[in-house]
Amino acid sequence: MSMTETTGAGxxxxxxxxxxxxxxxxxxxxxxxxxxxxxxxxxxxxGLGVAFRPHLKTAKSxxxxxxxxxAPEGPxxxxxxxxxxHLAAGGVRDLIYGVGIAPAKLGRVQGIRAEGANLTVxxxxxxxxxxxxACSRATGDPIPALIEVDADGHRAGVAPGDAEALRAIGTILxxxxxxxxxxxxxxxxxxxxxxxxALAQAAxxxxxxxxxxxxTLRSAGLPCPVVSVGSTPTARYARDLTGVTEVRAGVxxxxxxxxxxxxxxxxxxxxxxxxxxxxxxxxxxxxIVTDAGWMALSRDRGTAxxxxxxxxxxxxxxxxxxxxxxxxxxxxxEHGIVALRPGSAADLPDLAIGARLRILxxxxxxxxxxxxxxxxxxxxxxxGAIWHRINGW
Amino acid sequence: MSMTETTGAGxxxxxxxxxxxxxxxxxxxxxxxxxxxxxxxxxxxxGLGVAFRPHLKTAKSxxxxxxxxxAPEGPxxxxxxxxxxHLAAGGVRDLIYGVGIAPAKLGRVQGIRAEGANLTVxxxxxxxxxxxxACSRATGDPIPALIEVDADGHRAGVAPGDAEALRAIGTILxxxxxxxxxxxxxxxxxxxxxxxxALAQAAxxxxxxxxxxxxTLRSAGLPCPVVSVGSTPTARYARDLTGVTEVRAGVxxxxxxxxxxxxxxxxxxxxxxxxxxxxxxxxxxxxIVTDAGWMALSRDRGTAxxxxxxxxxxxxxxxxxxxxxxxxxxxxxEHGIVALRPGSAADLPDLAIGARLRILxxxxxxxxxxxxxxxxxxxxxxxGAIWHRINGW
Numbered sequence: 193m194s195m196t197e198t199t200g201a202g203x204x205x206x207x208x209x210x211x212x213x214x215x216x217x218x219x220x221x222x223x224x225x226x227x228x229x230x231x232x233x234x235x236x237x238x239g240l241g242v243a244f245r246p247h248l249k250t251a252k253s254x255x256x257x258x259x260x261x262x263a264p265e266g267p268x269x270x271x272x273x274x275x276x277x278h279l280a281a282g283g284v285r286d287l288i289y290g291v292g293i294a295p296a297k298l299g300r301v302q303g304i305r306a307e308g309a310n311l312t313v314x315x316x317x318x319x320x321x322x323x324x325x326a327c328s329r330a331t332g333d334p335i336p337a338l339i340e341v342d343a344d345g346h347r348a349g350v351a352p353g354d355a356e357a358l359r360a361i362g363t364i365l366x367x368x369x370x371x372x373x374x375x376x377x378x379x380x381x382x383x384x385x386x387x388x389x390a391l392a393q394a395a396x397x398x399x400x401x402x403x404x405x406x407x408t409l410r411s412a413g414l415p416c417p418v419v420s421v422g423s424t425p426t427a428r429y430a431r432d433l434t435g436v437t438e439v440r441a442g443v444x445x446x447x448x449x450x451x452x453x454x455x456x457x458x459x460x461x462x463x464x465x466x467x468x469x470x471x472x473x474x475x476x477x478x479x480i481v482t483d484a485g486w487m488a489l490s491r492d493r494g495t496a497x498x499x500x501x502x503x504x505x506x507x508x509x510x511x512x513x514x515x516x517x518x519x520x521x522x523x524x525x526e527h528g529i530v531a532l533r534p535g536s537a538a539d540l541p542d543l544a545i546g547a548r549l550r551i552l553x554x555x556x557x558x559x560x561x562x563x564x565x566x567x568x569x570x571x572x573x574x575x576g577a578i579w580h581r582i583n584g585w
Numbered sequence: 586m587s588m589t590e591t592t593g594a595g596x597x598x599x600x601x602x603x604x605x606x607x608x609x610x611x612x613x614x615x616x617x618x619x620x621x622x623x624x625x626x627x628x629x630x631x632g633l634g635v636a637f638r639p640h641l642k643t644a645k646s647x648x649x650x651x652x653x654x655x656a657p658e659g660p661x662x663x664x665x666x667x668x669x670x671h672l673a674a675g676g677v678r679d680l681i682y683g684v685g686i687a688p689a690k691l692g693r694v695q696g697i698r699a700e701g702a703n704l705t706v707x708x709x710x711x712x713x714x715x716x717x718x719a720c721s722r723a724t725g726d727p728i729p730a731l732i733e734v735d736a737d738g739h740r741a742g743v744a745p746g747d748a749e750a751l752r753a754i755g756t757i758l759x760x761x762x763x764x765x766x767x768x769x770x771x772x773x774x775x776x777x778x779x780x781x782x783a784l785a786q787a788a789x790x791x792x793x794x795x796x797x798x799x800x801t802l803r804s805a806g807l808p809c810p811v812v813s814v815g816s817t818p819t820a821r822y823a824r825d826l827t828g829v830t831e832v833r834a835g836v837x838x839x840x841x842x843x844x845x846x847x848x849x850x851x852x853x854x855x856x857x858x859x860x861x862x863x864x865x866x867x868x869x870x871x872x873i874v875t876d877a878g879w880m881a882l883s884r885d886r887g888t889a890x891x892x893x894x895x896x897x898x899x900x901x902x903x904x905x906x907x908x909x910x911x912x913x914x915x916x917x918x919e920h921g922i923v924a925l926r927p928g929s930a931a932d933l934p935d936l937a938i939g940a941r942l943r944i945l946x947x948x949x950x951x952x953x954x955x956x957x958x959x960x961x962x963x964x965x966x967x968x969g970a971i972w973h974r975i976n977g978w
Contacts, residue, residue, distance in 0.1 A: 491884035
């Protein structure tokens with residue numbers, strides 16, 4: 193292939209490879225849709241007067257980070273220390289590692305900080321705070337820490353009304369010069385579908401919990417300069433973010449069928465697809481067999497619990513127009529079973545062996561993780577660049 | 586780390602790293618269990634008088650291939666051309682690529698063959714056969730091809746009684762010197778649980794379909810030297826393989842909770858686990874939060890449709906002893922929610938922040954694919970080597 197490969201240089205080549213020339217299955221990223229999704233979120237959050245910290249857990253790419261970040265130095269959010277190391281090596285200077293810190297990872301955190309990136313950690317217990325404080329004192333480099341607060345019972349975090357725990361953790365951190373504020377993630381917003389009022393309420397619940405926790409720290413004489421909230425649905429539907437200093441979101445920039453089911457964006461905004469080839473037919477059953485199985489699409493079946501079950505993905509032509517009612521109905525490791533939705537009156541398209549399809553994913557974070565690179569579509573509908581993904585830990 | 590890294594050298598180092606010294610999450614492979622699983626299958630198939638062709642779609646590793654294969658030259662089976670290229674570069678000479686061939690991949694197939702590996706392809710249509718024949722004639726190198734036959738309506742393949750299609754495809758291949766035989770995969774055996782009689786019957790159904798298809802070819806004067814069948818459950822429970830020349834199986838060598846649910850092996854035989862660290866508690870809910878979410882475990886929930894739903898995996902201590910009734914009840918991208926099974930009367934273990942766990946996977950093929958390497962456990966319970974995995978296409 194003659195297209196340019198980059199590992200963060202962000203450049204695109206003038207030479208373009210057509211989709212027919214790629215080996216399948218592979219991952220396609222539509223740069224124009226990516227940029228439009230980012231611009232829409234930035235404008236929305238700017239209107240609410242808060243900073244935007246893109247979460248790179250979906251994209252896992254320095255090239256995408258540079259599209260999403262406000263500046264080459266950040267801020268940005270990561271889900272693994274490997275992402276942090278990669279972004280830091282690429283010049284990003286303001287990072288939060290969003291998974292509760294394990295004490296055994298603090299050495300690696302300090303290594304990233306020593307290279308010049310201001311990496312902040314997240315925690316929700318006194319045990320973790322004591323480990324951060326001890327490490328901060330031992331090295332003379334206070335590791336900035338945010339106390340995770342549980343917005344909605346979704347996963348982790350201190351209850352926003354648990355003043356005793358907030359003050360205890362906050363005090364341990366503050367005495368080591370490490371307390372930076374609070375962080376929340378309204379993960380339960382993922383269970384809402386096509387209900388702007390309920391999504392706005394989820395955003396308001398997240399905001400109120402954040403403000404309550406921040407006030408609890410401040411009323412105890414503890415600093416809380418950072419009040420960080422975020423999830424793609426609540427970022428999209430928040431109407432007022434008074435008291436919040438920054439919003440994090442990630443999957444919105446790439447998009448997927450699950451977020452479209454929630455109403456975070458339209459199906460047409462999805463910037464990611466898997467390129468597949470037809471490798472067989474089972475005509476009596478109405479099946480078209482492709483070479484994109486769950487290894488290429490991921491095992492994620494998130495839309496199975498939404499109103500519209502999209503199977504393992506929506507099947508489109510090379511111009512990304514969905515075929516009527518055509519989905520990936522089932523998947524084996526390297527085989528996709530493409531068929532009409534149950535009960536559909538549409539006609540199965542006549543697709544020859546070797547024909548190419550594009551499949552929109554259920555969950556961009558999961559589908560992306562099955563691949564080590566993006567084939568980046570330029571305006572011509574061909575691939576003009578390769579952007580590498582940073583998987584693993 | 587001081588352990589040896591190999592990319593197929595198969596060597597293990599004398600220096601061992603303890604599980605407490607590894608960064609988490611990461612993938613552990615128990616070499617003794619792997620070898621025992623392979624030895625058991627080899628002995629069973631040798632007793633049935635058939636050759637064994639290990640399928641590398643689960644392991645995706647030259648080191649594991651060398652444990653599983655009868656000889657360093659093979660035979661072996663692969664699920665991607667990338668696996669084929671890697672094994673061929675490592676000296677494996679007899680390979681089948683098990684996914685229906687797309688015409689656009691034949692150039693790559695010929696490249697692998699030109700390097701000295703006898704790579705065979707699989708197909709189930711006249712269109713594919715014509716492409717293989719044309720490519721074979723154009724280069725003067727007949728590409729060996731197996732006709733895929735549908736044992737049980739599971740996925741792909743010609744119906745075993747469709748003599749017309751078998752003869753048409755067979756004739757196209759034979760005239761180009763490319764016909765090698767038939768290949769079947771009894772994928773529907775995966776729906777059977779703990780029923781040796783039904784599993785033996787599935788194996789017999791697969792054998793009969795194979796023999797019928799082979800006889801159809803031979804009675805038309807076409808050669809059919811290879812009669813290849815296989816799946817982990819049918820390989821395990823086959824009682825008679827008269828007329829079959831080789832058996833393929835892959836996941837058995839590593840094992841998982843889904844295959845244990847079927848009865849292909851015991852839970853104690855599972856050679857794969859994910860090492861995780863406790864990063865939080867939600868005590869009011871009975872949750873222990875770990876750093877092994879679905880990114881480390883995969884989104885596979887195969888046991889959800891079996892009698893015993895194992896969540897995202899069974900939770901064990903560092904010596905791989907399962908905690909009573911403790912499973913990964915839910916998972917986010919980088920968070921695992923560990924809790925007791927619904928209705929359990931067991932006690933939640935008291936696990937400190939930083940404590941380490943080992944999680945047995947639902948599906949070894951899917952969990953393995955989330956990682957780029959195995960940390961290989963030696964007899965001491967520590968890690969003595971790194972074996973690299975070949976993901977992607």
